[in-house]
Amino acid sequence: MTRGATGTAGPGTVSVPRLPGAADGGRLSTVNAGPRPAVAGFGTATPPNSYTQREMLDLFRIEDPRIRSVFLNSAIERRYLTLPPELADGTRKTETQGELLAKHKEQGVRTAAEALETALKRAGLALADIGYLCCVTTTGLLTPGFSALLIRELGLPVAAGRLDVVGMGCNAGLNALNAVASWSAANPGQAAVMVCAEVCSAAYVFDGTMRTAVVNSLFGDGAAAVVLVTDPGGKAPEEDEDSAPRATLLKFASRIIPEAVAAMRYDWDDTHGKFSFFLDRDVPYVVGAHAEEVVGRLLAGTGLRRADIGHWLVHSGGKKVIDSVKVNLGLSPHAVRHTTGVLRDYGNLSSGSFLFSYERLMEEGRVRRGDYGVLMTMGPGSTIETALVQW
Template structure:
């Protein structure tokens, strides 16, 4: 019997300071009713963000692109370290056990990347293999997890870690426009890590087996989500097209059918849905198109409410809530789903 590749631990981290939407509107002096409504109707209550100290007039200080990149590096290492340590505690392992480290980010560009910075910061083995997945966007957590699972299958019994590190406040542009307001109302800072092992000393691990991965890219919507250089602000800026929820929702059913094809698993046999907290309209569109109940996406909407969209690590925050709920039983089937630029839908089939 082949050894199973499983998730054996999870850990998350967010900044020590969080803000509600009215606080952010006041800090950035937003008075336009249409922009205020974007913030206040997002269903997001609070988000952890790393913002500079307020100026004497209680307004937010502007940050240069250099300052934003420095924040991405500094806070990314801190959040990544915290998430990895929490994950190792959950899996009952130690930093010295890590043999492969994959870091995911889309909120800044570094060379060397977070995998090298964390290896040095945390004292990981200098023979630990590394991978950095940079710039793919919100769906990248599952792309990276597929790669980590592949590494794990060729190194049975050895510990692999994936950590998604997103300092979204390092990718903010505040220019008073509706375009940037959509992004600024949505994203929060956070990191999430998972431990992955194939076989090993405890094959009865309660973590889910990663059975299969699936991808669906929608080339005709390649411009719907993109990271661009803003010439006026001299900063990188993220763009979200209004059609994103509809593009994702319209292709979700096809992506799910391809994931389940040939597995013997019917849609009705899926007990748990771990969906990226992309935003209220995105989650609603996925829910309607896949015929899911509000209960099915309760962890996703809870993460969105408490943290906002955490980009590539959002689905792991939802996964952790599912684990903490302690309602999963052996043999249950789950689907993990992320969405992002490309436009892309990623899915994984898991079995406890």
């Protein structure tokens, strides 16, 4: 539990003190609420090259009408990818697992570094200010991981605390943010950074089947970073009236669905000699059916209702996933406009998708101090992760 909190923080919560009136329907308040981690900066980055869905079909000479339909009806217009080298006959090289891993390392470090530096710049901080670094990825396995590689690449403090979260999937950004928020709350005044680096084009198998076509039509490459700082004075950070409000992290809630543990997985494919994604066709409905429950637990004890949430930042997991969550939570298309916009312009960016939506929300300039927001990610497990924030 964070210093200054006056109540008990249960599992999966960060600094949600019991305020007068909260137990009997009152609202959470930032006034005298105790120290909470706040988003001081954020940043995103992508590879230099992007492709429309139609361009991808043409580049890989895909003529099967069923597969073309999957690509063209995905609600995705463009994705940033690092494609295999082109061969003399115009086709694309079939990359080995080793070559894919090298791509994961090279592109992951490059985009992660760019996103991290942007986030620090927005926070008004320097590389030397980082006290804790958490790196998240699912698209490759490296030892040492991205945290060590970024410290070497950027010259980050060698005494910084580190954590690498590997293999948790698209939900991992909020799993990691929970850990980073806890470190931030325990170390007021120090900068804690989370970086999600996903090179999904380093995890593709091209074999012309519907199984791989669904995956190949969906994911894109990109990195996102967020900087958290907890005010050492035990209060919400003071902000200039003309500056954009900062989101404070109030609470986390999770829901794992063990019976759907095999519905989303990234495992070894003996046929191709490399790792391969698998997505069950019923994933959207499984996730949607449990969304209301986990959001209910997230808001429990806060005095807030779903109608009080002004901003919803849901993982851009795919058109059917977004639609299912939207229907089950009773959200309007406007409420998930950034989620659908990120899917349209980038595809599914795995663990960092919700931060791309966060960036769009903040650049939109409509957030007001006092607004509440819910962050939601979904992934293997099957798992739903949520966080409650207030600006």
